[in-house]
Amino acid sequence: MAIHASKRTGPILGVVGVGAGLASAQLISSFGHGLHNPIVSLGNRVIDHVPASIKEFAIKTFGTSDKSALVISISATLLALSLLIGKLYFSDRKRKASTLIYSLAALAGLASLFDAGANPFSLLPSIVAGVTTVLVLRLLDKKSSPSESGMKEWDRRDLFKSVGIIGGGIFLATSVGKFFQSHASAQLQRLNVILPKPLKFLPAPPTDPALTIPGLSTLITSNKEFYRIDTAISVPNIDVNSWRLKIGGFVANPLEFTYKELSARPVFELDDTIACVSNEVGGTLVGNARWLGVRLDDLIKEAKPSSTADQIMGYSSDGFSAGFPLAALDGRDAMIAIGMNGEPLPLEHGFPARIIVPGLYGYVSATKWLTYIELTRFDKKQGYWVPRGWSARAPIKTQSRIDTPQDGGTLKAGKIAIAGVAWAPTRGITRVEVKVNNNPWRDATLGPELAKTTWRQWWIDWAATSGPSTIAVRATDGTGVTQSNNIAPPAPNGADGWHIIKVTVN
Numbered sequence: 001m002a003i004h005a006s007k008r009t010g011p012i013l014g015v016v017g018v019g020a021g022l023a024s025a026q027l028i029s030s031f032g033h034g035l036h037n038p039i040v041s042l043g044n045r046v047i048d049h050v051p052a053s054i055k056e057f058a059i060k061t062f063g064t065s066d067k068s069a070l071v072i073s074i075s076a077t078l079l080a081l082s083l084l085i086g087k088l089y090f091s092d093r094k095r096k097a098s099t100l101i102y103s104l105a106a107l108a109g110l111a112s113l114f115d116a117g118a119n120p121f122s123l124l125p126s127i128v129a130g131v132t133t134v135l136v137l138r139l140l141d142k143k144s145s146p147s148e149s150g151m152k153e154w155d156r157r158d159l160f161k162s163v164g165i166i167g168g169g170i171f172l173a174t175s176v177g178k179f180f181q182s183h184a185s186a187q188l189q190r191l192n193v194i195l196p197k198p199l200k201f202l203p204a205p206p207t208d209p210a211l212t213i214p215g216l217s218t219l220i221t222s223n224k225e226f227y228r229i230d231t232a233i234s235v236p237n238i239d240v241n242s243w244r245l246k247i248g249g250f251v252a253n254p255l256e257f258t259y260k261e262l263s264a265r266p267v268f269e270l271d272d273t274i275a276c277v278s279n280e281v282g283g284t285l286v287g288n289a290r291w292l293g294v295r296l297d298d299l300i301k302e303a304k305p306s307s308t309a310d311q312i313m314g315y316s317s318d319g320f321s322a323g324f325p326l327a328a329l330d331g332r333d334a335m336i337a338i339g340m341n342g343e344p345l346p347l348e349h350g351f352p353a354r355i356i357v358p359g360l361y362g363y364v365s366a367t368k369w370l371t372y373i374e375l376t377r378f379d380k381k382q383g384y385w386v387p388r389g390w391s392a393r394a395p396i397k398t399q400s401r402i403d404t405p406q407d408g409g410t411l412k413a414g415k416i417a418i419a420g421v422a423w424a425p426t427r428g429i430t431r432v433e434v435k436v437n438n439n440p441w442r443d444a445t446l447g448p449e450l451a452k453t454t455w456r457q458w459w460i461d462w463a464a465t466s467g468p469s470t471i472a473v474r475a476t477d478g479t480g481v482t483q484s485n486n487i488a489p490p491a492p493n494g495a496d497g498w499h500i501i502k503v504t505v506n
C-alpha cells in the first residue's frame with residue numbers, strides 16, 4: 001500500500017538521515033583521542049569566540065548550565081537544517097540538499113581541527129557524518145516512487161521497516177560509542193584511585209553553624225554542590241595511566257611526572273575558597289573545599305626557573321590555559337590538587353590534577369585537567385581569558401553575601417536570622433557588618449575560621465517589623481580594609497560592592 005507522500009514525510013526523513021550521520025560520528029569519535037562529536041567541536045568554536053560580555057550574559061542567564069543552552073541551540077539549528085535537507089532531497093532538489101549536507105560537514109570538520117589535541121584524523125567524524133547522511137537519504141529515496149503531485153511516495157510498511165532499521169542502527173551506534181567511551185573511562189579509573197595520606201591531617205572541621213541556621217551555606221561545600229565553570233562542553237576523559245604532568249618553559253631542569261610519581265610526593269591538605277571572576281555580587285560561583293595536593297613552590301623550585309620568567313601558566317588537556325605571577329608563590333599554600341573533600345578530584349573539577357592558588361580567581365590560576373606547567377613571561381604569553389577582555393592579574397576581591405533571607409522574599413514579623421558568608425582569601429575575614437534600612441551598621445557574629453584562605457560564615461538576629469526592608473552586608477578583611485560600595489561588574493577583574501537585598505515583612 002502506498003502512502004500519499006505528505007508534505008511532512010520528506011523533512012522527517014531528513015532528520016532520520018542527519019540523525020544517522022551524527023550517530024555514526026558519535027561512534028567514530030569514541031575510538032580515539034582528538035576525535036570529537038561534530039556538535040561538540042562546533043560548540044567549542046562558539047565558546048572560543050564569545051567576548052567577555054556574552055560569557056557574562058550566558059552565565060547570568062543560564063547559570064552553570066550555560067553549556068547545555070549552547071548545545072541545545074546548536075542541536076535546534078541542526079534540527080531545522082535537517083528538516084530543510086529532507087524537504088529539498090525528497091522534492092527532487094538532491095543537489096541542493098547534498099551541497100547543504102557537505103557544507104555542514106565541512107564546517108564541522110573545520111571546527112574540529114581547532115579542538116585541542118586535533119590531528120588530521122579529527123576530520124573523520126564529520127566526514128563520516130556527511131557521507132552516512134547522504135547514503136541513508138539515498139537508500140530512503142530508492143524505496144520511493146514518484147507520484148503525480150511531484151512528491152515522493154513510499155510503501156508505508158516498507159518505509160516504516162527501513163526507518164525502524166535505521167533507528168535501531170542509530171541507537172546501536174550511539175550505545176556502542178558510549179560503551180567504548182566509558183569503558184576506557186576516567187570515571188572507572190578515578191574510582192580505583194587511592195589518595196596518598198598527608199604527613200599531618202588538618203583537624204576535622206568544627207560543628208557547622210549551618211546545621212542550626214537554615215539557608216546558611218555549609219562551612220565546606222560538598223563536591224556535588226560545588227559550582228562548576230569551564231569551557232569544556234564534554235568533560236575531558238583523561239586516562240590516568242598515560243597522563244603526564246610536564247613542567248617546562250624557562251627552566252633549567254624540566255620535569256615530568258606520572259600520576260603515581262606525583263601522588264608519591266609529600267602531600268598536604270589546604271582549606272581554600274575558590275571563586276569565579278564572573279561571580280556577581282551575591283552570586284553563587286564560589287565554594288570552599290578541603291583540597292589535597294603537592295606543594296607547587298617545591299615543584300617549581302626543582303625545575304629551576306630562569307630569572308627572566310615572571311609567569312606560571314597551567315595548560316589543560318582541552319587547550320584551556322591560566323597564568324599567574326611567579327611571585328604569587330610567596331609562601332602561600334599553592335598546590336597541584338589531586339583530592340577534593342576526601343575524594344580524588346571529581347571529573348568535573350579536573351581529574352586527575354588541577355592547580356589551586358589561594359587568593360587568585362579561577363580563570364588565572366585554577367587550571368583543571370592539568371597537563372603542562374610553563375614558566376614564561378607576561379609579555380610573551382596570555383592565558384585563555386586574557387585576550388578575551390579579562391585582566392591578566394586578578395586577585396580575589398573581598399566579598400560578602402547574604403544567604404538568608406532571600407532577596408525578594410516575604411517574612412513573618414519577629415526574630416529572624418540574617419546570615420551568609422564572606423571571603424577574602426588569603427587575607428581572611430575579621431569583621432562582618434549588617435545594615436537594615438537606615439539603622440546603623442551592626443556587627444555580625446563570625447563563624448569558625450578554618451584558614452585565612454577560606455570564607456567565614458556570619459549571622460545576626462533581626463527583630464523584623466512589618467513593611468518593606470533593605471538589608472546590606474559588608475566585610476572587613478585581615479588587612480583592616482572594609483568593603484566600599486564602589487559597584488563594579490564582573491568584567492574585567494571581579495565584581496565589587498555590597499550585597500543588598502530587599503524583603504517584605506508581614
Ligand SMILES: Nc1nc2c(c(=O)[nH]1)N[C@H]1C(S)=C(S)[C@@H](COP(=O)(O)O)O[C@H]1N2
Nearest residue numbers: 227228229230231276316320362363366368
Ligand atoms: N581546564 C580548565 N580549567 C579551568 C577552567 C576551564 O575553563 N578549563 N575554568 C577556570 C575557571 S574560570 C574557574 S572559576 C575554575 C572553576 O573551578 P570549578 O569548576 O572546579 O569550580 O576553574 C578554572 N579552571
Ligand SMILES: [Mo]
Nearest residue numbers: 276277362363
Ligand atoms: Mo571563573
